[in-house]
Amino acid sequence: MRKIALLVTSGILSAFFASSCSNNNKESQCPCKEKKECAVNSEGKCGGCAEHKDHQQPSDSLPLDEKKAQYMRMAIDLSIKSVNEGGGPFGAVVVKDGEVVAASANRVTINNDPTAHAEVMTIRNACQKLGTFDLSGCELYTSCEPCPMCLSAMYWAHISKYYYANDQFDAAKIGFDDAFIYEELDKPIENRTLKRVQMLRDEALEAFKQWASKGDKTEY
Numbered sequence: 001m002r003k004i005a006l007l008v009t010s011g012i013l014s015a016f017f018a019s020s021c022s023n024n025n026k027e028s029q030c031p032c033k034e035k036k037e038c039a040v041n042s043e044g045k046c047g048g049c050a051e052h053k054d055h056q057q058p059s060d061s062l063p064l065d066e067k068k069a070q071y072m073r074m075a076i077d078l079s080i081k082s083v084n085e086g087g088g089p090f091g092a093v094v095v096k097d098g099e100v101v102a103a104s105a106n107r108v109t110i111n112n113d114p115t116a117h118a119e120v121m122t123i124r125n126a127c128q129k130l131g132t133f134d135l136s137g138c139e140l141y142t143s144c145e146p147c148p149m150c151l152s153a154m155y156w157a158h159i160s161k162y163y164y165a166n167d168q169f170d171a172a173k174i175g176f177d178d179a180f181i182y183e184e185l186d187k188p189i190e191n192r193t194l195k196r197v198q199m200l201r202d203e204a205l206e207a208f209k210q211w212a213s214k215g216d217k218t219e220y
């Protein structure tokens with residue numbers, strides 16, 4: 001009888017935690033920004049959107065290494081889910097001051113966007129969420145070692161540090177070989193596959209002249 005009462009009580013509690021959140025119907029704290037309704041984690045806090053439990057914030061009480069492992073597991077979960085949803089097998093998470101700011105899977109084939117790598121998508125989401133183009137102080141967790149484009153995006157965004165799980169050799173084994181880009185960059189420009197032609201430099205310099213003399217510009 002006592003056992004049954006306990007089961008009923010725990011059932012009521014879990015139903016409460018699963019359904020109630022003061023943040024419901026407002027902007028979700030879930031970094032995916034795709035779902036508006038929040039789930040509530042086992043501590044009764046808003047834990048991200050109901051559809052993306054992998055976006056839930058790790059508990060504050062966890063040791064740092066375990067929190068980092070959870071951030072990476074969010075990225076890995078996104079990468080696995082992405083395979084089943086038609087995207088590439090990559091996921092990334094941006095963290096600031098111990099809080100997940102943004103998370104995304106690769107969306108190249110879904111968005112028809114060759115630049116929609118998980119890291120780039122997550123940087124874009126994080127910048128929108130924080131209202132800035134400067135992610136100084138943010139750390140990025142990616143399920144795979146970043147390609148040259150994503151690495152460059154991280155430099156431009158001033159990401160402070162990144163963590164990766166799969167490496168570029170693991171990626172190459174399943175057909176994602178970005179070594180050729182590194183090889184291209186090492187070649188003299190005239191020997192690269194991507195040919196280039198300079199033209200109309202004098203006309204294009206006008207924008208640079210105006211920028212150089214502008215007093216109230218936002219530098220980055």
Ligand SMILES: [Zn+2]
Nearest residue numbers: 117147149150
């Ligand atoms: Zn990339």
